[in-house]
Amino acid sequence: MTHWIIAPVVLPAMLAAFIVLVVRFHQNLSRVFSVAGVVSLLVIAAGLAWQASDGTITMYQLGNWAAPFGIVLVADRLSTMMVLLTAVLALLVLLYAIGSGWDRRGRHFHSLYQFQLMGIMGAFLTGDIFNLFVFFEVLLIASYGLMIHSGGTRRLRAGTQYVLYNLLGSTLFLFALGAIYAETGTLNMADLAGRVALIDAADNTGIRVAAVLLLMVFAIKAAIAPLHFWLPSSYAEAPAPVAALFGIMTKVGAYAILRIYTLVFPPDLATTGGLYGVWLLPVALIGLAVGMIGVLGTRDLGRLVAFSVIGSMGMLMTAVAQFTPAGISAALYYVVHSTLATAALFLIVDLVRAGRGTDGLLLRAAQPIPGGAMIAALFFTAAIAMAGLPPLSGFVGKLLILDASFATPLVWITWAVILGSSLIAVVGFSRAGSLMFWKSHQLAGEAAEQPRPEDQQGARDLPAPKARIPVLELTAVCGLLALLVAHTVLAGPVTRYMEATTQQLFAPTPYIRAVLDPPGKDLSKDPHHSDDAAAAQPDGATGHDSSDSKDEGGH
Amino acid sequence: MTGIVLIEIVIAAALVVGALFMLVGSIGLLKLDSPMKRLHAPTKAATLGVGALLAASMIHAFAFGDGSLKELLIMAFLFVTAPISANFIAKVAIHRGQDMPPPEPPNDDTWSTLDAPDTRPGRPDAPVEP
Amino acid sequence: MTKVRRSFLPHPFLTTILVVVWCLLANGITLGTVVFGTILGLLIPLATAAYWPDAPKGVPPAKVLVYILIVVWDILVANVVVAWIVLTRRNQDMRSTWVTVPLELRTPEAIAILAGTITLTPGTVTADMSDEGHCLLVHALDADDPAAVRDEIKSRYERRLKEIFE
């Protein structure tokens, strides 16, 4: 039996509690523990991913209660991949947070960060749908804390809306869970898969509504239009490292859709068949369009990136909504890309923010910022990735998705929206970049009052003001961009991995067997009594049935 | 058999009495015409009403179950807290001037509720000029 | 000696109450219940001693019992009386009035018990206390003579409490 599966959940939780209990007054120690924790997490995640990479599905019964009666964690290719992605992102973002000092601008950053990771990891690993709700709540409440980290009225205002919207989402989640339990009498996902299939097609309204409500819940998380409204302000106002980490949170929604709607409500299931296929693809396309229009329409660089997140989620869901192997492996490739690119952009924007000071992120020229050329180059690279231009992974992902959409009936609309929104994104990003990075040189030149443009010698390359070289921040950003490059260069092996992952999703029998019928589990042996107690008390509990329960009912 | 019948009659009586007193409390709450008057009805009637019901419960437990005196605890609890609740509600009524103004206390300056904090600097409720 | 006692048994009366409460909660008097209840009854007052800095001196149990019996009887009568008034009397026929009760009691615990007694008994509610604590403000639901009400409170309850506490 391996306990490693639970480590990504328990390690951050224990570490966070430890930081709260012991080192909450020692910033440096908090940092050390936090980084050490995330590094360990990365190692564990890599181990889990490696273990799952040959198709092994590992199951862990919490409290040693067999599924579906207890809660289980399941590590298959998809969940371990998401865990690994989270760990990688977490490490780089944490470095940025420490380097930029964001972690010191409020209290309890590291505890909340660890709790946030716990929630995300739990959501990826759990095999129980109510437990998924609990982890959603853990990651949400930690995200509330991180989002309003260090306060500020604007951030709090956005935070209020963010929390309220997600409260509505959580309420909806519970409605969906209630409906699912009322229909099936179980909460275990693998068990659900079997029981949903048993539901009489002539009496399927309940389960259909449940399936749709659940999908809406995940759609909120995945910021699918028209349930994306919580995103722009909260991501734009969140501290940069937090927004960067949030890149994975929208993916939690996408992950849940992938998991539930291949395992429990697969596309070929008669009971719920043809239900979301009708409108999931259109709304994904609307999200893609709305996001990229936002990139062009916003007046603030932070919001621009936030809108690009909406766009990229629309893109991702466009691939998911096809529910074909090709579509889903394209989506999986895009998940990694979009997470890394989003994070990189948020961090770069924060470098801009730090440099521009009071000028903020409003899309307009300001005086050149220290290290401007470097930051501009980073922005350019990340923007290329995000807009899906070659040569980075955004382009590869886009090609994969376009190629996969060829099989759908809506292929022309899909292509038109994907390509059209790419164009809008290109225009939006180039407009923003040239306003933020290039126009500053004109301002500097006008200040120098040079009459002829080509003679504005002074304006061409201003000696930038000397500043601290942000080593950790650049490490984080460059690390993310390097990962994007690797994701592009290694697209072949990566897509092979994703295809195998997709195959695992589309053939859920091994998953279900691993959960409900695990090999080597002797269910007859009851582990729930300590041997000592049983030995000391031979007439004790072991042989008891409920008939003598009253004896022990005193206190 | 007759014992049980007798007990059932006793329980029934306690139930009726208790329920009646609780009902009277609510009737008073609705009927009486000033806040201080209304305060009398529920805080009294309801305590005895619940008391009778709890007594019924105790008798029931002793007659048909394992026997229980736990109900005494609830009774004690209600009896101890009811005056405090009433006191606070009365203070609210006085503070908000909801009833006829109380007479001056014979040997002190004023009633504590009406001893409104002044706003002189240095007093707990005084605002400080920014 | 007193100091030593106070350091591990700050409120013997409270401890007694707690042990009784525990036995009531556990719904039985077995050895285990009593032992455990006593442990808690000793520990909890210690943990909360700072909130009850100074206990009144010992109280004579017999007088307390008499007082309790009187009050319980009065409560029963009061409830019937008040219920009758509520059900039968028209609002305008009720002579509700304020009654001020000057206090001879000084111990807060005693005053609190007096005030509670007033509220629980016939047609009266303790509404407030004067700003230096020398007088209670009582509201009577139906009283011809406020002075009579005041005198009855002072003679029937305050006198007994003064004997118990001071």
Next chain:
Amino acid sequence: MELLFASAVGVLTAAGLYLVFRLRTFPVILGTSLLTYAVNLFLFASGRLTIGAPPILVDGVTRYTDPLPQALVLTAIVISFGMTAVVVVIALGAYLGENDDRVNDPAPDRSEERA
């Protein structure tokens, strides 16, 4: 009985939604609380309604209500309590900063603010 229960859920939902659509944070938070009541009742009812059969094992008794939804609702109550506490304090913080407890942000794009 089922209809009474269902309509109670519906009334709470409707009232909650109506308050969620109000313009100040306070009624909106009240609205979410009402919705929480509604959904807790709904989740509770997913085990079907039973009277007089609490899931406390007693000798000789075989009829118990479904305990699982109760455990789920318990978890849900606790979680929504935490969420409510957080949203209250965040909304309070926003109010204290701007002396404005409107739930709508007049300038999400910050352009007006800077202009």
Next chain:
Amino acid sequence: MSLFLVVALPFLGALLPGLLIGAGRKVCAGTTFAVSLTALVGLLSNLPALLRGEVVQARVDWLPGLGMNMNLMMDGLGAFFASLILGIGLLIIAYARSYLSRNDNMGEFFTYLLLFQGAMVGIVLSDNVLVLLVFWELTSLSSFLLIGYWKHLPEGRQGARMALTVTGMGGLAMIGGMLILGQIVGSYDLSVILQNRDLIQADPLYVPALILILLGCFTKSAQFPFHFWLPHAMAAPTPVSAYLHSATMVKAGIFLMARMWPVLSGTPEWFYIVTTAGLITMVLGAVIGLFKHDLKALLAFSTVSHLGLITMLLGTGTAFGAMAAVFHILNHATFKCALFMTAGIIDHEAHTRDIRRLGGLRHLMPVTFVIATIAALSMAGIPLFNGFLSKEMWLEETTHTVLFGPDWLVPALATFGALFSAAYSFRYIGHVFLGQQRDDYPTQPHDPPAGMWLPPAFLTVLVVLIGVMPFLAEPAVRFVTAAVLGGAATLPEAHIALWHGVTPALIMSIIAVTGGLILLALFKPLIRVWESTPRPEAKTIFEAIIAACVRLAQAVTHGLHNGAFTQYAGIFTLAIIAAAGHAWFTGQSIAPSRAAMPVHVIALAGWLMLVGATIFLVIKHRDRLLALIVMAIIGLIVSVAFAYFSAPDLAMTQISVEVVTIVLLLLALNFLPDQTPSESSPVKKLRDGIIALVGGAAATGFTYHLLMRDFVSPTISDYHLENSYKGGGGTNVVNVILVDFRGFDTFGEIIVLGIAALVIFALTEALLGGPVRARLLNRVPDKPLSGDRHPLMMVVLTRVMMPVVLMVGIYIFLRGHNLPGGGFIAGLVVAIAVVMQYMASGFAWATERQRYPYHGIIGAGVLAAGLTGIGAWFTGNEFLTSAFGYVRIPPMEKFELASAAAFDLGVFLAVLGAVMLSLESFSRLARRAQMDAPEYAMDIDPSREDAPEVSDAMRTAGMSGERGTDRQEN
């Protein structure tokens, strides 16, 4: 050298200039030159194989699943273009070395240039259309950087964006086209696609693919109506214009049309679209070019025109046309690149490119004059220069081309265009170099250093060499043409020669040259007419379109994301109702399987109260305190309902949470306005009400539907009921589920609570450390306050009640496993006991007497729960595996010891800590200036008769004395 290396070298080399700029400009330029030279040599090293008739290939898998592989191939066409790119690149690098001023960041420039070069080489050597697309878009991106290189110039930035937008759009369209081709053929390999002419042309998707690919080509090669970006790209430094906008990038579209010629050409669609676009572009560019005063603008429109010419040649779909196109590509590259360089020289030396401020430069800049004249004459189509030869071939081809009926239309238009072409060429010579020398040049011009004139001079040598001895170029042209035709047509017999006799083409040529001279003579009146003629300005239109798009985007974005939570919530609700409604109405249901329970009087009353309270709340919600009171009542009713429906644990939890919530809300309401203003119009209220009612009706219907149906399969909770005692050691099944069967949920749940408290604490800290602090400290209560903060009766009661309540809490904790209760409720009960103390004597007074850090309690709780779970590992069991047993310590009766109790203790601590930390945070906010902790538990204490009012002196004395002696002995 491997083709990979040829393509990769510029990319790898792009790193060097930026790194080496510190070592000096010479090193920087030298390195760049060396990189390009190496790549060129490497390319040429493959020539022998090519000449042997092989197609040089290099293949490596990249993304085989998609068919996107790094496959490169070099045939004649690729070799021709690659040599052109690398060869001219060398000249440009040399030229730029002198052209760039000391203040230009040369490292940056050469980095971009090499990136661009690599991308171009990549395009022409790709054997995979997807990889080609990668390089294609890379040229757009690198040219964006190059055009915007002078960041301080608004024209540069705008030009860059315009170029990126237009070519980017084309590129995106081309992605679609290429994907369609790939789908038709089943491979994205170019060599495979080129084999499948018939398959492609027969496919119904041929036309969409063709249009999409042509969109890419036309935008890149500035064909009408996408021609307008090119002149604006002239804001770039001249080496960029010379390289990108004459010789290479704009030829990428041409290249691709040539590349795809075997499979796409020869259909009517191809012919009409390509030929027409080319012809229009040719004429339009020529006419506009004549009237441009900026040297580079003149050249830019001339480039547009010449690109149109080549496009038209490819469009005719004949082998001869293809050959003429290939030849003109070569010739245009030589003379136009040279001309751009001369324009750059003039700009560099005279500090102006405005023809109206120039003239008479032939004496001041003789070398430049010679170079420019040769190149311009070639452009005009004068014999002995290479331009003449290919132009003749073009004119010849036009005479065989029939478009839209009349057979004279194409030749006539061609002659017309050629006439203007000659005119602007002559103008370039006449108005710049000839005529009167002036004394008002911005600076006195002279010939540039050799580094600047040698590169164009080298090109003019080629111009003349090919012009005089066309047979030198002919084998190469035929070789390349063969590659273009790719077996789809046979190589034409025609030869390239100076003299073919008096052909129609020659006559057209003569007309053009003569007419050009006349036009130039009439230039003054013509320009007046031109300038007084209103005509659409492409830049203005483009910018208007972009601005309109931006405005539209802004309107959409701000309209949708307007910050109105109200609107978001409304959309949320409607979306859910719609989706759920869709699911409902497309499903099927049968009659209920359960019988309805009878309605009990108490249930009816509860229902009436709940509905009444809820409606009352909605009506009166603006009175916030009242709303909270009604909330408490609703909570009360819900709690009783839980008890009624057999859920005592839930009833207890609900009421406890309710009270703590109310306490928190009251604490918050203390800071908030007491009233909610009425702001919504009746219409909005009605709208909201309708949405809310629909939502409520849906919830009612769905709940009823589920309640009236049995479970399809037995629920898993049967197992819980069965095993709660046997396996979990408890008779309270709900509690056993919470701490054992589903303890992991509970673990998450207490973490949620802990986080909530941490968030509240952190936010309080942030508020108290920010600008809000002063406001909080100086807050004046917004309503009249009563006296007597800590009433005697309450204080006395609490002294007895708090210990009792604590005991009740402990009891509820201990019995939870078997009877209603447990750690969570116990935590709340204990918290409420402490709250009672706070309400009695105040937070400050109580806190001074209590020193358990609430953070610590939370942390300890989570750790306790987690460590209990981890403890199971040491017995070889899974996380949270419980163990229990029964212990007897004589003489007491046996009692149960369960690890679940330790877990529940963690729950208890976390809940307690979380509630208390939240309360503490609120209380810290409420502390106003000069509010000290009171010394005494109660404000009025008659036993304290002679104790004066609370004063600082007494306070200090009290603090120094034994804490808690707050009463004199009496």
Next chain:
Amino acid sequence: MIAPDRLYDLALVFAFAALALAQLLAMIRLVIGPDVTDRILALDTMVVDAIGLIVLLGIAQGTQIYFEAALIFAMLGFVSTVAYARFILRGDIIE
């Protein structure tokens, strides 16, 4: 003469009905107010009535399981009444 067991059942029914009526009357006071004082009083009454209801429930079902619930209702009803009153009196309920 009514049979004694029937009498017991009738008494239970009467008690339930009386409590239901009591709750509704208190509810009416809550709605009509007029002052917040009356509403707090109504809430206080309703909590006590709810305790009575739970006790009745226990008697009717012959179980002691609801006892703790009633106890907690008693504790918390008191706390919330004091909290509302303190809010009106002092604004800050735990100052």
